[in-house]
Amino acid sequence: MSVLKMTVVMIYMAIIVVIVILSGRNTKTYRDFAVGGGKLPWYIIGGTIFSSFVGGGTMVAYVGNFYSNGMIWIWTPVICSVVGIIYIFISPRIYRIQVMSIGDILMARYGENTKRVGAFLIMIWEFLITASMISAFAAMTSSFIGMNKEISMVIAAVLFALTAMLGGFKGVAITDAIQGCVIFIGLILGTLVLGSKAGGFGQVIASAGAKANPFDTSSLAGLMMLGIVISNFGFHIANQSGYIQRINSGKTAKESQKGILLYTILLTIGFGICVPMIGLSGISLLQGDIAGDQVIGTLLDQFMPAGLALLYAAAIISAVLTSANSSLLSASMCFTQDFYYGIFKKDADDKKLIVVSKVFIILGAALSYIIAKFAPSIISLLLIVYTLGSAVAVPMIVGLFWKRPGASAGFWSIVFGGASIIIWQILGQPFGIHIALVGIPVAVIVYVVLAFVGKEATEEQKKLVDNIKKKE
Template sequence: MVFFCVYAASCFVAVGKLFSTLFNTDYIYMMILGALFVVAYTFVGGFLAESASDFMQGIVMFLALTVVLIVGTIKAGGISAIIENARNIPGFLEFFGVAQPKVVDGVQQVTQAGTPLFGEAGNYGFLVIISTLSWGLGYFGMPQVLLKFMAIHNPNELKRSRRIATIWCAISLVAAVCIGIIGRVLYPDVFLTYSAAENIFILLSSKFFFPLLAGIIMAGILAATISSSDSYLLIAASAFSKNIYHGILKKDASDKQVLYMSRVMLIIIAVIAMLIALDEDSVIFTVVAFAWAGFGATFGPIMLFALFWKRVNRAGAVAGMVAGGATVFIWKLLIRPLGRYLDIYELLPAFIISCLAIVIVSLCTAPPSKEIQEEFEKVKNYM
């Protein structure tokens, strides 16, 4: 629930930036308006509405990304012109290099001609590479991703859904990066802070297309936002109402009472997320990175151990989740700021510590019951 609040906040920040940029209005009012819209249809529709809307929103996102990418490439003078411009940025296209913008008080400096200034290329060290690759570990613990696979009607469709998900990720991530590079080519002297730079898709859409079409394309941002935020709100609210309220606090609760509590928690979580999202200068990527690490380190290791190690038990699972989640906070807030060799994305050390906690505690406590081990073997043989 803690990390879902952070995740939902990143979505509300995106909504606020979208509408405040489009209509030149106050960010906070637009953020709250977008959040209320998401809460309203999630409140009424539940999981079925969320799943159906995710499918339609995914189509809008896909079309928006590909259309802006194609038109942007043409406007920028073709692929060769884009590559040449990127090559002129020191370190940008080097495999182990990284561009170093000249920044003063968080704002990149530009020449009188409007050309952004860069310093000498930096280098990606071994720790930075490992730290960045650790992003992939997060997928094992994402409830909003795993839940869709768990809810599938026919297990035989899992292979198809896996292929669709992989292809979608590849296309969307490549398109998003390329759109950022195109924006740098066409409008090098706008959005000179990390926070403002996330508005480049909005600018390109409004410049490339007439208003009606631009509105449809920019709906892709809204689609991406609400397709994520509704998942976060619904899963977190359901987890509390079923696992804590029904499972611990009121075991004799009726389905109607559980539904009522789920809706109450949905509103509470949304309010907390809106409070987190009040900062207009929030960088969406930074907010998402923290929540991604939290889910990946808390749930990822135990998901893997539950599938591939028969000896893991309840105590080990709890120890791994607590150790992983706590390490994310400790590493992010206390250890990583020390810099140098400790400046590693918090997901990597938290994931490792969670794995160690699962193994050590499981081996030091009683093994799972015979029924659980038999179920493990049954599932293993089925797979």
Template sequence: MELEWIDWLSVALFFIISLAIGVWFARSAGKSAKDFFLSGRNMPWWLLGISMVATTFSADTPNLVTEIVRKDGVAGNWTWWAFLLTGMLTVFIYAALWRKSEVVTDLEFYELRYSGKAAAFLRAFRAVYLGVFFNVMIMATVCLAAAKMGNVLLGLTKGETLIIAGVVTVVYSSLGGLKGVLVTDFIQFIVAMVGSVWAAMIILDLPEVGGLSNMISSPALSGKLDFIPDPTDLNVFVPLFLIPIAVQWWNVWYPGAEPGGGGYIVQRMLSAKDENNAVGATLFFNITHYALRPWPWILIGLASLLVYPDLASLQSAFPNVDKSIIGHDLAYPAMLTYLPHGLLGVVVASLIAAFMSTISTHLNWGSSYVVYDFYQRFIKPEAEEKELVLVGRISTVVLMVLAMLFALVLESALEAFQILLTIGAGTGLIFILRWFWWRINAWSEITGMIVSFLVAIYFNVIHEEFFPDLEAYQVLLISIAITTIAWLTVTFLTRPTDEEKLLNFVKKINPGGIGWKRIYQKISLEKGVKSQPGEMYNKSKIPLGLAGMLTGTFSVYSALFAVGYWLYGEVYLASLMTAISIVSFVIMFRIWGALRKVYISER
């Protein structure tokens, strides 16, 4: 596939605009480390929300969704759709708590919530573990997708694609800081959405596909269109739907969908003007991410089954493509080769935008861990702001190089996704409970982190010799059980966090909930407390937050299904889902209004 001058013009303009934004914000980002990593904590909800969506619209996401659809049909997407539950939990309960914490990174939370050397160790270790190791692995999956697209669409090798895209991304990320990333994300999201929707429309009209209605009625897609798997077929229903919706969302740590929030999602919330903007940004992200954005990818994935029904047809169509990257996820870039020139340039630019928005966010986020939670906290506490910015820019470059090197050994986006799920299995409950149960301590998190990692290593490297027939969902359940038992046992065998630390935490955050009852009672006995903790406890936001989470989840899933049914041409079901979604949204926003009054009363 060769791009013509009009295609290259679109790509060149996008690169120039991205670099210009980085240069424009370089001076303001370089004032201080907080400006570089948090944009001065004055960002509006809409810009932060769009940035969250743009970040999760990575170059590997269309490939991942396409692979899921080709293997397990539309219903296979519950492996990530289920994370809407934890997303809505973050919206209505955790977003305001994070903003009130006033930490610079989510790892700083450890020394706000826990005490002693264990808290310091946890912060330092996770700065390297998440900011470098885990972060590099995530970026490598995005780099892998970019390499596959570059190979199919442009005829570039893995190395050539990664060097070109990586250099531009690392330049504007290291110059403009978070503010540069946010503004670039805004432009990249518009380009990426226009490109994916436009591409889907053109591909559906291909002679091999025959239009949307013809594709939907094709026998080749039999069983692939259902939103929920057949409950009578337990071999499909359990792994594709029941496990994700019943267990995975609350007990698995995955970047961007952490139970209780974390990583770059928290970074965006901490950059918000106030609690209300933090909640609004996260709500906008979840609605857009789950209800609207998946459908262009799903439609292209379904269309690819008519054009390339198996891997052999893909290999035959692209004989010059590196055999090591031939997989179902290659079908997405393969379908894009049918686009006409002009549009092809826009779509290529949109894919570059998706790559750059995700990588730039992960670079800035990972660098913030290295700078604040490792270098300044443990290496050089007296470091001046300009030095911290310099360390941030250097670490940004190093992280990019490591990600590109690791991408060379990966083969599949789904493979990497499942590895990440296994590594985080069993730790999600800790991140939910640590805000609402005084007994969780630093050793709980250390144990969960170490055990989940060792279990993941076992199941990804060793277990086939002893248990060759285990399914992926069985591995996940076993991993969750082992990790949960381990960290709960250690929690009760170790000393709790120092009481003074717990008292200060509750006074600052006022999380509410029965898990803090004894701490609230102690606070109420102290003199000089303006707001009586008995009142604070009784005004707990948890019931309202849970109601918002449930109605929000219901409204977004209804909207997701409504869009799908309209596309399928099933008017009755589409109208019903639309009506349910509208009613649910109205109730949800009323609950949000009640929560806003609580936030205002606490200031």
């Protein structure tokens, strides 16, 4: 194990913890803890969304997927950029509702039962995201630093819990924005250095051969890739920690909109250009069969100058940390607001809510560690996560535009969509059909059918949609 690498990484993590604590030290109310009190400027919003979405799955797992499967994976960043563009236009609607969570949106539009089932699914996928980030952290530190994988996973879980618990949303958001700069610089430098080592852009593409073709299905079936793209779309549309919390943390609707625009630009460059180039560069540089999760660590160790390799390692730690602590905060908000406060303790004050949220963060980090310990790979976790998000996306987004669907449409769409996803995954995705190609059609069909044969939305629920439209 390199003592220098270990020392630098530990110092960097310690600095991050200190910044988080200092940034979140003025948190006094539960709204401050959950969404920063709605006072953040656009550049903080853009930076925190970017660093939350460009996490360990992007910088570790997706680099490995471009290496293993080629440019067919480009459709993943493409669809993420498309979702960013969509949110530039619909974010004012979300902001005008002035809620803290997706559960609040589902509550206002469909009622208590839909809110709870949606919040429950969100908690599940936030735990899975945190678990995937623990795996990503361990994969990077074991391959690049040489740290024992089990120790790395424990450190990751503790670090994620500390930053989420001590900083709250404001501390996490400000730290995320700072780390977003590290992530972006790391991706740019990593692309330039590794691309140059591989012989330049032309040589990288030539060495990739058929894998340079975004429509090549020799290493990954087209039907499976279509499912991955659809699930990515649904998950990012219904992402609470990435979009909903960030939108409602802005000073104004315009500030949130500008922040999303900044994020979309950074994402398109970082995820749509840099990550694919790094992955394809690995085809030229690496010899032998290397597991996808180990690709980036091996590239850094063998082909990057020591200083730049440490910077990129810091960028990966930043990416992993920002995704994980955002997810833990999101899951804690679902439990605290949608279950604890919403059902059991409706008279709880801010102090009590913050304490409950912090305790849940610790429990969530422990559960995520257990999931990561037994999960087969980072990407397998992310595929399930993304598709579960899609089941919630259908009633959440459509309900902002279509007045007719009532409580039964929203509730059963999530229930049947989520259940079909889990069942299809347990069955092993028969016939090579991705879970998204089963779960999302089920959610849509149930929603549309019950919109017409079930009870219509109440007048108050219809008025909510009308009021949003009037303020456009």
